Amino acid sequence: xLHGVILAGGSGTRFWPLSRRDRPKQLLKLAGSxxxxxxxxxxxxxxxxxxxxxxxxxxxxxxxIRDQLPELPAEAVIVEPMLRDTAVAIGLAAxxxxxxxxxxxxxxxxxxxxIRPAARFRxxxxxxxxxxxxxxxxxxxxxxxxxxxxxxxYIRRGESLTPKGRLQTYRAQAFEEKPDLETAQAxxxxxxxxxxxxxxxxxxxxxxxxxxxxLPETHAALERIAAAWSTPERDAVLxxxxxxxxxxxxxxxxxxxxxxxxVLEADFEWSDVGAWSALEEIYGQDAQGNTVHEATLQAxxxxxxxxxxxxxxxxxxxxxxxxxxxxxxxxxxxxxxxxAQEVKALVKQLEADPALQPYx
Amino acid sequence: xLHGVILAGGSGTRFWPLSRRDRPKQLLKLAGSxxxxxxxxxxxxxxxxxxxxxxxxxxxxxxxIRDQLPELPAEAVIVEPMLRDTAVAIGLAAxxxxxxxxxxxxxxxxxxxxIRPAARFRxxxxxxxxxxxxxxxxxxxxxxxxxxxxxxxYIRRGESLTPKGRLQTYRAQAFEEKPDLETAQAxxxxxxxxxxxxxxxxxxxxxxxxxxxxLPETHAALERIAAAWSTPERDAVLxxxxxxxxxxxxxxxxxxxxxxxxVLEADFEWSDVGAWSALEEIYGQDAQGNTVHEATLQAxxxxxxxxxxxxxxxxxxxxxxxxxxxxxxxxxxxxxxxxAQEVKALVKQLEADPALQPYx
Numbered sequence: 001x002l003h004g005v006i007l008a009g010g011s012g013t014r015f016w017p018l019s020r021r022d023r024p025k026q027l028l029k030l031a032g033s034x035x036x037x038x039x040x041x042x043x044x045x046x047x048x049x050x051x052x053x054x055x056x057x058x059x060x061x062x063x064x065i066r067d068q069l070p071e072l073p074a075e076a077v078i079v080e081p082m083l084r085d086t087a088v089a090i091g092l093a094a095x096x097x098x099x100x101x102x103x104x105x106x107x108x109x110x111x112x113x114x115i116r117p118a119a120r121f122r123x124x125x126x127x128x129x130x131x132x133x134x135x136x137x138x139x140x141x142x143x144x145x146x147x148x149x150x151x152x153x154y155i156r157r158g159e160s161l162t163p164k165g166r167l168q169t170y171r172a173q174a175f176e177e178k179p180d181l182e183t184a185q186a187x188x189x190x191x192x193x194x195x196x197x198x199x200x201x202x203x204x205x206x207x208x209x210x211x212x213x214x215l216p217e218t219h220a221a222l223e224r225i226a227a228a229w230s231t232p233e234r235d236a237v238l239x240x241x242x243x244x245x246x247x248x249x250x251x252x253x254x255x256x257x258x259x260x261x262x263v264l265e266a267d268f269e270w271s272d273v274g275a276w277s278a279l280e281e282i283y284g285q286d287a288q289g290n291t292v293h294e295a296t297l298q299a300x301x302x303x304x305x306x307x308x309x310x311x312x313x314x315x316x317x318x319x320x321x322x323x324x325x326x327x328x329x330x331x332x333x334x335x336x337x338x339x340a341q342e343v344k345a346l347v348k349q350l351e352a353d354p355a356l357q358p359y360x
Numbered sequence: 361x362l363h364g365v366i367l368a369g370g371s372g373t374r375f376w377p378l379s380r381r382d383r384p385k386q387l388l389k390l391a392g393s394x395x396x397x398x399x400x401x402x403x404x405x406x407x408x409x410x411x412x413x414x415x416x417x418x419x420x421x422x423x424x425i426r427d428q429l430p431e432l433p434a435e436a437v438i439v440e441p442m443l444r445d446t447a448v449a450i451g452l453a454a455x456x457x458x459x460x461x462x463x464x465x466x467x468x469x470x471x472x473x474x475i476r477p478a479a480r481f482r483x484x485x486x487x488x489x490x491x492x493x494x495x496x497x498x499x500x501x502x503x504x505x506x507x508x509x510x511x512x513x514y515i516r517r518g519e520s521l522t523p524k525g526r527l528q529t530y531r532a533q534a535f536e537e538k539p540d541l542e543t544a545q546a547x548x549x550x551x552x553x554x555x556x557x558x559x560x561x562x563x564x565x566x567x568x569x570x571x572x573x574x575l576p577e578t579h580a581a582l583e584r585i586a587a588a589w590s591t592p593e594r595d596a597v598l599x600x601x602x603x604x605x606x607x608x609x610x611x612x613x614x615x616x617x618x619x620x621x622x623v624l625e626a627d628f629e630w631s632d633v634g635a636w637s638a639l640e641e642i643y644g645q646d647a648q649g650n651t652v653h654e655a656t657l658q659a660x661x662x663x664x665x666x667x668x669x670x671x672x673x674x675x676x677x678x679x680x681x682x683x684x685x686x687x688x689x690x691x692x693x694x695x696x697x698x699x700a701q702e703v704k705a706l707v708k709q710l711e712a713d714p715a716l717q718p719y720x
Binding site: 016017296298300301309312313314315316317318319320323325327330331332333334335336338339342343345346349350355356359 | 376377656658660661669672673674675676677678679680683685687690691692693694695696698699702703705706709710715716719
């Protein structure tokens with residue numbers, strides 16, 4: 001069966017001042033009336049209804065996640081006692097799902113990306129699942145690289161495989177880290193590279209076999225956790241094992257070592273909603289290039305600005321351009337649009353100042 | 361006796377969103393814990409304690425003014441039924457004061473300028489009063505023009521007069537309207553021009569004689585208003601006469617026609633607090649050239665910005681420069697500092713839109 005696994009432990013500070021420690025990007029309603037997490041959940045439901053759906057997160061976020069997804073049974077929210085990166089989070093989901101369903105196939109997805117329309121994503125997922133039945137196969141979704149983005153990882157495709165459905169299918173030849181602009185331009189020109197959507201479809205067995213081979217200590221620890229899961233020892237074992245576990249991403253731990261990766265060419269719209277500037281793609285621009293979400297914008301000779309604020313709040317721009325203006329109940333950000341990525345650094349500054357920590 | 365007359369009917373929209381219809385610039389605490397009006401009042405009290413102090417204003421502002429100056433007797437707030445510009449406002453004060461004190465000397469001052477220190481202003485006022493005893497003499501304060509400002513009127517000085525006190529004193533030769541930059545530069549270089557502070561010291565008789573000669577209908581109307589002032593007819597007469605009165609500034613009506621104007625070279629600090637950029641002079645700039653009032657500023661590679669917001673509000677700037685950011689309970693302005701004067705135009709836009717009028 002196909003089980004959805006949503007990784008929802010990220011801290012997503014780039015959407016400060018809307019994002020806060022206990023309300024990171026995935027819990028924000030940045031695109032529509034449902035949060036990115038809720039949308040990730042809704043998207044998976046159509047496919048994984050036969051299997052279960054797990055959300056892997058941490059203590060800080062668990063309450064917010066349960067609030068946003070009241071339909072999830074309590075045991076569907078897996079709370080890691082500390083941050084151990086994606087190899088451990090996915091490994092934990094795999095070991096728990098395999099207990100219930102030895103043939104479990106996992107659709108592992110981020111909780112904070114935007115994918116539209118959901119129906120096309122579900123179709124792609126079903127197609128991916130048919131490839132992932134094979135022991136050892138990892139299926140990824142490659143997003144056709146429309147622009148030489150330097151903020152994404154890339155997948156280089158290899159030989160073409162006979163499609164099992166609607167999507168062009170290739171063997172994946174390499175995972176490339178975030179490139180510099182020149183390299184990214186070459187990727188786009190060459191036409192053999194996809195953006196890595198960070199969605200992986202594979203069997204629990206593939207995940208666990210990989211961990212056993214490449215991270216045997218992690219694998220053994222996960223086995224011990226699984227054995228204790230339905231006992232009163234669960235929390236103590238989780239805590240003890242997690243303290244020893246290596247922090248390593250699934251990319252380094254398994255994907256870069258796997259010889260059997262398939263890439264499906266996605267035909268859905270995808271965005272990692274990486275920074276405030278993403279609001280422009282989501283909500284569009286007016287004739288002056290301005291984008292506004294929720295708040296009321298009054299612009300006098302202002303252009304190419306992105307404005308976000310509570311409904312009913314008036315934000316007036318006069319003679320400015322290329323700004324991001326975001327207002328919340330207690331804080332405001334005014335940022336040049338080219339510096340949107342550095343909001344992260346700003347939040348670090350705030351966290352370092354005891355007087356400003358209440359705003360983080 | 362020397363009587364203070366504060367003109368407090370201005371609409372001061374350039375400090376939007378802090379300034380509103382019923383809370384224009386003079387009622388704002390832009391420089392310290394007392395509003396500009398309160399400071400104008402406090403400054404005059406030391407000189408005019410023997411005489412009375414009048415505040416001339418309109419219906420929209422009367423309640424706010426009484427709130428801010430509870431020590432004023434009710435009859436000290438003169439409420440004009442409609443806007444008729446400064447010649448009428450000053451004429452009304454003159455005709456009312458002359459009823460009580462035939463030798464009244466008026467110190468007419470704006471309500472929304474910043475003057476420091478008050479002690480030196482009071483000394484200057486006393487000196488001006490000694491010149492203004494002479495029938496027909498108008499005494500002005502000239503502010504040494506430090507920069508070629510194009511937003512002020514100028515006074516050209518003529519022959520030197522024997523000072524009666526501490527201040528250099530000249531006959532005023534001409535009032536010049538706001539100049540262009542080149543002209544202003546020539547003024548500063550020439551050293552014979554002062555900024556016109558808009559403060560006038562003259563006897564009630566001088567004002568009324570001037571009006572009788574140059575605006576006989578206005579003069580007659582003011583006489584009729586004065587006659588009805590202490591009767592039950594006051595409001596009806598005020599309304600009726602005001603409807604007919606010509607709207608004209610004191611500069612055009614009298615000053616430009618007067619042959620007997622003295623200019624005292626002011627030695628106090630003066631600002632007309634003309635726009636948000638004035639906050640910089642008032643509160644100073646930090647090492648990055650940023651100025652913050654009330655709010656908490658967190659700046660990351662931001663410079664030459666002016667920030668105003670409620671205490672406790674965090675305003676974070678990232679990678680921006682030359683901005684004015686002002687926050688209030690319901691609205692925010694982000695404006696390029698070179699466009700600060702155009703806030704007025706922005707407010708006009710808001711006023712024209714029924715949905716946005718609540719923000720004006």
